[in-house]
Amino acid sequence: MEKLTPVSWRDFVSRMRELGFEGPFFGGKHPKMKKGNLTVITPNKHESQIGVGFLKRLLRQAGIGEDEWLNK
Secondary structure, three states: OOOOOOEOHHHHHHHHHHOOOEEEEOOOOOOEEEEOOEEEEOOOOOOOOEOHHHHHHHHHHHOOOHHHHHOO
16 A cells, blocks of 8 residues: 655645645635635645645545545
């Protein structure tokens, strides 16, 4: 089984869009992505990658399982 790896902000947003989320919508302190009534607050765009621990928290907030994230 594959394991989660750090991802760039751009790859994170791209993958979230593939999984049905819209955005990111900017305004306020952090951008948001939406899917129906679900809103996920995403990290600000920066040059470093999103680490595995933070990625897991974002996926949990979005209701996305690790298997779903890894099955591209």
